[in-house]
Amino acid sequence: MTLRIVPTDDFPTVQAAIDDSAPGDSIKLLVGTFDGFEVTVENLKIFGCGIGRTIISGQPAQGNIGVVVKANRTVLQGFTVQGFLDSGVLIEFTYENNVVKEIESRFNTLRGLIILGVNNLILNCKVANNADVGILASRNNCIMNCKMTNNDRGFNGGINNILIHNLFKESGLTGCFLGNNSIAFRNTFLNGLRGLDVNSNNMIIENMSCRNSETGILISSDDNVIDSNLTRNNNLSGINVMEFATNNTIRFNKAFNNSLFDIQATPPANENNTFNGNKCGNSFPPELCT
Structure with a gap:
């Protein structure tokens, strides 16, 4: 299992680090602003330096969505997702047992978090100033200790x-x-x-x-x-x-x-x-x- 750091010469973007990863690897995002990304590798941990310090605010991962999860057992932790024309974070249909922890999703035109998969945990998140729904969850998910303001x-x-x-x-x-x-x-x-x-x-x-x-x-x-x-x-x-x-x-x-x-x-x-x-x-x- 390998830890990759973004940005470095080898991995200038989050997506480059994901594409080079294997199941069980981890990716650390340093302080700064990064493009969106799509998680397609199982059992990855992608973590930043904290809300407001690591920011996902550039090119979207898919359509107009900042972060898209198409894998199981992903951990997203410790960063802000903001300013996307659709939504901040999307967990796609059929994907489960993911953890979204200490994530802020704000100022997106539609939704902060969309949880279409099942058996996911949303923990200690902040969802603010999204023009539509703060968190949209389909079924069999747990939302705990989150703050949803001005949605x-x-x-x-x-x-x-x-x-x-x-x-x-x-x-x-x-x-x-x-x-x-x-x-x-x-x-x-x-x-x-x-x-x-x-x-x-x-x-x-x-x-x-x-x-x-x-x-x-x-x-x-x-x-x-x-x-x-x-x-x-x-x-x-x-x-x-x-x-x-x-x-x-x-x-x-x-x-x-x-x-x-x-x-x-x-x-x-x-x-x-x-x-x-x-x-x-x-x-x-x-x-x-x-």
């Missing part, structure tokens, strides 16, 4: 994703849209239009959603568990269960100082869902608080 939508997820301890802040639309069969645990949603939109069969546990222009948590589908979350100081409702949503369990949440209602369930949602143990100042209908 149109912080996170847009498909199915079976896990979100743990992320910060979603100042999203133009929704801080997080959670698809189906996913888990959101101890995330924070602040100062967006809506904090969290929930589809079906999700577990929403111990999150905080505050100071959003509309609703803290919006439930528009079925079979979710909304447990022990905190919603406060949202300009409409803290938790809003839409009239067509059924078989959701809303329990032991705390909702205070929301401008319209702390918990709102438009009939017949108040009868078609289970509410118990919620602490709140007011609700519609009134019996949803204890």
